Structures are given as C-alpha cells and as structure tokens.
Amino acid sequence: MERQILHIDVNNAFLSWTAIDMLKKGYEIDIRTIPAIIGGDETKRSGIVLAKSTKAKEFDICTGETIYQARIKCPNVKIFPSKYSIYKEYSNKLYELLLNYTDEIERYSIDECFLDMTKFLLNTTLMEKAKEISKRVKEELGFTVNIGVAHNKLLAKMASDFTKPDRIHTLFENEIKDKMWPLPVSELFMLGRKTVPKLNNMKIRTIGELARTDKNILISKFGKHGAQMWEYSNGIDNSEVKYKKEKPKGIGNSTTLPVDVRNIEKLEEILLAISEQVAYRLRKYNMLANVVNVQLRSSDFKDFSHQGKLENSTSNTKEIYNKAKKLLNEMYKIGMPIRLIGLRVDNLIEKNEVQLSLFASKDDKQEKLDSALDKINQKYGYGSIKRAAKMNVENFIKLKET
DNA sequence: TCTGGGGTCCTAGGACCC
DNA sequence: TCTGGGGTCCTAGGACCC
Numbered sequence: 001m002e003r004q005i006l007h008i009d010v011n012n013a014f015l016s017w018t019a020i021d022m023l024k025k026g027y028e029i030d031i032r033t034i035p036a037i038i039g040g041d042e043t044k045r046s047g048i049v050l051a052k053s054t055k056a057k058e059f060d061i062c063t064g065e066t067i068y069q070a071r072i073k074c075p076n077v078k079i080f081p082s083k084y085s086i087y088k089e090y091s092n093k094l095y096e097l098l099l100n101y102t103d104e105i106e107r108y109s110i111d112e113c114f115l116d117m118t119k120f121l122l123n124t125t126l127m128e129k130a131k132e133i134s135k136r137v138k139e140e141l142g143f144t145v146n147i148g149v150a151h152n153k154l155l156a157k158m159a160s161d162f163t164k165p166d167r168i169h170t171l172f173e174n175e176i177k178d179k180m181w182p183l184p185v186s187e188l189f190m191l192g193r194k195t196v197p198k199l200n201n202m203k204i205r206t207i208g209e210l211a212r213t214d215k216n217i218l219i220s221k222f223g224k225h226g227a228q229m230w231e232y233s234n235g236i237d238n239s240e241v242k243y244k245k246e247k248p249k250g251i252g253n254s255t256t257l258p259v260d261v262r263n264i265e266k267l268e269e270i271l272l273a274i275s276e277q278v279a280y281r282l283r284k285y286n287m288l289a290n291v292v293n294v295q296l297r298s299s300d301f302k303d304f305s306h307q308g309k310l311e312n313s314t315s316n317t318k319e320i321y322n323k324a325k326k327l328l329n330e331m332y333k334i335g336m337p338i339r340l341i342g343l344r345v346d347n348l349i350e351k352n353e354v355q356l357s358l359f360a361s362k363d364d365k366q367e368k369l370d371s372a373l374d375k376i377n378q379k380y381g382y383g384s385i386k387r388a389a390k391m392n393v394e395n396f397i398k399l400k401e402t
Numbered sequence: 403t404c405t406g407g408g409g410t411c412c413t414a415g416g417a418c419c420c
Numbered sequence: 421t422c423t424g425g426g427g428t429c430c431t432a433g434g435a436c437c438c
Contacts, residue, residue, distance in 0.1 A: 013438095046406050063438095082406095109409095109438045192436050211418050224412070225435080254407060293431095301405075307431060342407085 004126045006115040007148035007156035007239065008098065008133065010090075011165035012050035013111035014038040016143040017090040018080055035059060036078040039067045045256050046338075050082050054165065083229035087111075093141055097138050099140035101129060104243040114153050130168045138166070154237035155180075157189055162252035176235045181208030188232055195222070195229070207233045247348065248285065252293070253277050254342025260299045268325055274343045280374055282345060286352070288313035289345030292323040296331060306331045313349055317370055320345065 010016065015038050019031045035056040040046035047067040059074035061206060070077055089108045098105055103335075104116035117126055130147045137145050144166035148159030151172060159171035171179055186196045188207050198221070203212050210218075211233035218226030231237065253274050261267055271294070282289055293307035306327040314320065324343050 042404055044406095045404080047404070048406060050406080064405080066404055112438075190436065194435060249410070252408070256406065291430095301403090303433075309430080340406090344409090381429065394413075 001119070002151050003157040004117040004121055005150055006126065006130055006133070006151055006155065007150075007160040008094070009112045009146045009148070009157075009160040010094065010111040011144045012051050012053060012145060013090075013143075014082060014087060015053050015080075016082045017087055018083065019400050020090070020142050021083075021086050022080075031078060031080065032077060035061075035074050035076065035311075036080065037061060037067070037070055038082050039070070040082065042067055044258055051070060052144065059314070090141070090143070094137065094145075097140065098133065099134060101133060104241050106243050111344065114241045115154065116243065119208060127170065134166070134168055137331070152235070152237040153239055153241065154189060154232055155235050158187075159282060161187070171235075173235060176211070177208070180223075180235065181206060181211060181233075183207050185210050185233075188229065190225075190232065191229060194281070195225070198222075241381025247350070249286065249348060250344050250346040251278055251281050251285070251287075251348070252342060252378055253281075254295060254344075256297075256340045259376045262335055264329070264332055264334075267332065267338060267341055269322050270341055271328055272321050274325055274341070276317050278343055278345055278369065279315055279317040279320050282315040282348070283370065283374060285348075286350065287348045288315050288351055289320070290347035291345065292320055293326065293344045293346060294327040294331065295342035295344070296336075296338055297330075299337040299339050301339070304331055307346075309347075313347070315351070315370075316367070 011031060012032070015034060015036060017154075018038060023030060032053050033055065034053065035058070036053045037056050038051040040048050040050065047335070049061060049063050049065055049067060049070050052061050052063060052070075056070070056074060056077055059070075059077070061070045061073050061077065067079060070079075087110055091107075095105065095113065098113060098115060102115050102117050102120040106114040106116075108114055117129060121129070126149050130149050131266050134145060134147055137143065146160045146162075146164050147168045148156035149168060149170040150156040150159055150163070155171040155173075155176070159169040162169040162179070169179075185191055185199050185204060185207055186211070187363060191199070199210065202213075203222075204213060210229060213230065215227065215230040218230050220226070222229065239265070255270065255274065257270070261270075289310070290313045291307055291309055293305055294307045295303060297303050308323060308327055310323055311320065318345075328341075
C-alpha cells in the first residue's frame, strides 16, 4: 500500500518564534519584516548565524556563517540572541496541533516533523490535509510552515525545501523527473560539502545525472553511502516514520572556550563541570553509560577524540569524570592550545535493565552526592554548575592577562 | 574563517580468537 | 616462521543532519 507522508518545516524557525515572542512582550517591530538574524555570542567565540529573516536572506546572509560576515553583507542587520526555551515551547505547540491529524508523528528536529497520514486520510486527500494544517498553524500559532507532500519521507523532505516560505509542494513519483532531477546534487539530502566536489569531479552535477549513474560505480567509490545516494536520487526511500519516542544512544556536551587554553588543570576543571552536566542528563533519562569519550578541538580547528569503556555502566559523575580525566591526559600534549572541549557518553542502557545485585554492594555515597547536585541543578536551573566552572575559567584567564 | 552544539551513522585498522 | 582466513570487538576519525 502506498504511504501518505507529510514533512512540516517551520520557516526561519528560530527567527519567527523569536519575533512572535517579542511582539507578545510589546516589542513594536516584527523582526521577520527587517534584515535580522539569530546569532551566537561573538565575545564567546560562538558568533555564527543560526537563523535569518527573508530580508536578511536577500543580502545573501547564510545560516552557519559568521556574524562578522553577515555584517559585511548587511551593515544594519539586527542581531538577536538565541533562546532555546522559547523554541521548545513553540515546537511543542506545533506538535500538539499536528496530533489532531495523526498520532504517527516523528519529531525529526526542533522545527521539523514527518507525519504518516496513511491511516488517517478517510475521505480526503493528502493535499487537502496539508492545506488545512498550513492554515491552522498560521492562524492559531502565528508562524508559517513549508509542507512537503509525497509517498515517502525523502521525497516529502525534498519537497518541503523547494520554494519558501509558506508553501506546499508535492513530489510524487511521476514528478521526480521534472521537479527534482534538474536540481544540483548539493540539494540532495545527505550530500554535503565533502561529497559534492567528488561527484562534480565525476561530471555528476545534477540529481538527474546522479540518478542515471551506474549504482555499482557509486558503491565502489562511496560504499554504503553510494548506494544510498543513488536510491535517494531516484526517489527511493523505505524508511518508516519513527513516531515512538526513542531513548538516546549517546549524550554529550561540549563548549567552545572564551580563549584558547593551554593548561591541563584548567581543562580538567572544565571537564569536571561538563561531566556533571552529562551525568545529570543521563540520570534524568534513568540510563547508564558504558563508554566515555573526550573531544578536543585545537586552535587550528583540528579535532581529536579518545574513548574508553568502563568496567560497569554508570551514571555517576565521579566515575565518568575519572575516566574522562584519564582520556584527556592520554590525549593532551603539553602546550597544545585548546579551543573546544567536550565529553560524551555512549553504549547507553536503561537503569532497570541492570540487575539489582550489582547495586547492592555499591557504596551509596556517590549516589547521594549526585542527587544533592541534581537538586542544585533543579533549583538554580540546568547547567548552573557548568556555568560556575566556566566563570571560574574566565576569571582565571583575566588574572593571567593582568 | 573572526568558523556552535547536539546528535546519528559509517569506516578503516588493530587486537584477539579459533 | 618466508605465518591463512574469518569473525568479533574496539577505537579514532569523519560525514552528515538540524
């Protein structure tokens, strides 16, 4: 049976949601109507464009580039900080509205959903449902979406990306040739900045040219990825809409430091703060981790990572930190200027999968300490401990400079 | 490049075992 | 030792997504 899939993509999500929030709070200008961006903090060396208004796009400002670049392209561009809690709130409102149409919704990201409408169409068409959703989101929530209408996820996602904003596009099998094949290969989902030049070198420039390339040649050059890109270029995708909430496979946090750090004691201090944050998140999921991974980025933007297995799965801050500290010391070469440090845990299992006997012998001091720290986090807000440690580092740096 | 932070999945090579 | 072949597990690094 043919599946009926919608892909919903919020137009300029972070910027639109910020605009609505500001209007609500009495701000007079709708920042969607002026050249505006949502950006990181340049003083913290995270000054990149996270979202742009349509007007900012007219100046050729792109997501991901530096705010510095954006300002060169448009000197009067207005810059607003990013506020995740607001995005989460609007994302949830959208999800609640969409639940009126199907309960098979995959939240692909904070601003994108896939809907499997196969069982929920009754006497109407997929297109009519798309129109109704678009209208209701605009009227009830105050922002616009693009909707892709198709028979699989890949084609729905490609369709929602066509022209923006506030548009509905179909991409059925018989439309692939006209609507998708003329596009440059860079537009195909999962073809990024490394693969596109390789394809161009093979004289493959459009999605159509990719679709007509021998699949086996692509497999010999790109392995599994080659098979996937061939299938995608031909509109083939059998993946399911994953509407059941999935447990995370790994949890990590990382931070770009306000200045390069060359002092391992300082790195350890930050790592402890990050360990606390990651372990806290792990405990909130009621999960345990078996693998710890430390990531470093040097000032010249080279990434390094070391990982190691723990003897027993844990969510204990100190156990995770001790392992992380070992990995850091293995990896860090004296004098290396570090720009970013991160920690992630992998091989997660649910806590109740572990036999109780494993806990019985355990010293519960650490668990008590963790739960005390969790309370601090709950009271003063998520990440408060990490912020304290980072402030410590900033003060340290100031002291050094004077 | 004045270049974030959170993820998932894949691959190549080494260790180890039979 | 002039050392096979297949399988599994592990690690480091990379590609891609939003």
